[in-house]
Amino acid sequence: MNYYAGLDWGESHHDLAVVDADGQLISHIRVTDDASGLTQLLAALTAVKRRRRSIPVGIETSRGLMVAGLRKAGQPVVVLNPTQVANYRSRLAPQRKKSDRGDARLLAHILRVDGDAHRPAPTSSPQASALREATRAHRQGNHTAGLLARRLRSVLRDYYPAAATAWAHLPGGLTRPEARLILTAAPTPTRAIRLTTRRLETLLASAGRTRLITAEATRLHELFHARALRQPPEVEDAMGRHAAALLTQLDATIASAHTLWTHIDTLAEQHPQTPIYRSFPGMGPLLAARLLAELGDDPHRFPTPRNLHAFCAATPITWASGTSHKVSHRRKANPILAETGHLWAFATLTRSPGARALYDRRRAAGDHHPAALRRLYARLLGSLHYCLRTGSNYDEDRAFTASAEPETEHGT
Known part of the structure; x- marks a missing residue:
């Protein structure tokens, strides 16, 4: 007899349902999201069939400690797309309804009816799994940095248009090291006017620029001294503090992404498939x-x-x-x-x-x-x-x- 299991996951508890080849519910339990819950879940599968590893478990996520525990125990895990699962609801009943117990049974029915269309999750090595987590975090960090840079540009346009356009023509824009360092030193037009060409050259060099430092400092000096509309001093100061807060977040995000990249490079170099x-x-x-x-x-x-x-x-x-x-x-x-x-x-x-x-x-x-x-x-x-x-x-x-x-x- 073949059996199929469905696991409806949650933050504090999970519902497990097991059905047979005829669709009859054989077992249902609710377990907690901890080590004892995993032990109970595996025991329930063993009670249904001694060779529990022949029972596929359908679930709507590939992440989480419970999924990691199941895979470490050798239990086949089939990750189902939540959109596909939602489309299956009308096959069991004309009236759409939802419950944790019903969702667990629905996942098991999907494997029973269309199990050949859903493959178990791949058995990647821990090294490859760690690399996936690190690269996804790095990509998310880059997207967050881009979002913060766009928010910073939006704020600068309202009181400091020279800074908003100073690096727009360069790759990276406001995420460039020299842009962030100069804006940290002069977050308002009033403070930017006080920057001399010599001071700008020092800031550019400190940010890592090595070419055309004098020409770039002269360009920025002329841009910051050009005639422009200004906010009242009190408003300008408040908006400058807002920009400084965004700069702090942007610097931290970029630094975190760089740290992640160092870790990614180390993990990738150690993997045998990288060459x-x-x-x-x-x-x-x-x-x-x-x-x-x-x-x-x-x-x-x-x-x-x-x-x-x-x-x-x-x-x-x-x-x-x-x-x-x-x-x-x-x-x-x-x-x-x-x-x-x-x-x-x-x-x-x-x-x-x-x-x-x-x-x-x-x-x-x-x-x-x-x-x-x-x-x-x-x-x-x-x-x-x-x-x-x-x-x-x-x-x-x-x-x-x-x-x-x-x-x-x-x-x-």
Whole structure:
């Protein structure tokens, strides 16, 4: 007899439901989110079937201590998409209703009915899992820094427009070290006017600038002394304090992201698959770490290149019904893999003759820039699949050709 389990998770407790092959509820318990709760959960599965590891457990999250405990105990865990779970509710009852006990049973029913469409979570090594946590935290830190920089710019525009535009033409804008250091020294127009060219040169050098220091200091000095509208002194001082507070948060966020990157670099260098990723053209240290972290190091996770393409949103979605036929790219996908793929494919255009030729050929065939990059991304993923399976580094003539598939299979 086959059995299927569903675990509805919560902050303080979890509900476990087990059903048999006929959909009959065999067991239901509520456990706490701690070590004793995990012991009770495993005991309940053992009571249903002595070989409990043959019972898949469906859950809507891949994170948390309970999931880590189940995987450490060897229990197969199947992560289900919450959107798909919500669509399954109407299959059990015409009236939509929700409860923890009902949700646990619903998850078990999904595995019973469509278990072949949902695979267990990959068995990545602890090193790859740690790399995933670190790279995601680093990406979130970069996004937070960008958000704080935009908030700072919005505040500066209301009382200090010279500072809001001083570094707008440079990469990084207000997140640049010299911008943050100068704004910390002069958070208001009144204090900026007091900055001499010599003082600006000192600040620029302290921020790490090594070229054209005098020219940049002269430009900033002229910009800060240009005639401009001003807020009343009291308002200007208050808004300056607001900007200084945002600068403090921005500095801390950037420093934290830098610390995380140091840790990411250490973890990536210790992983045996890193040399394969880094051998690809356009694959910098950060892109390699992110891709390795999201794909994991389970050698059997993607049996074919097509499976890898679909997971990374490199293959299109086809909608064909009657006379209607539409092909579009996958929008519901892992945003980290989609972002990494776009950057990776773009970086290869100047570093790989084969990649450039494929891109130019697709543009000539009518593909727009994003569509051509997605085709290139799919081809690169095929090369990566080949290299990981064979344990070899990238070679323009061997790996790129070995992964080639008819381009019509990738859509537009």
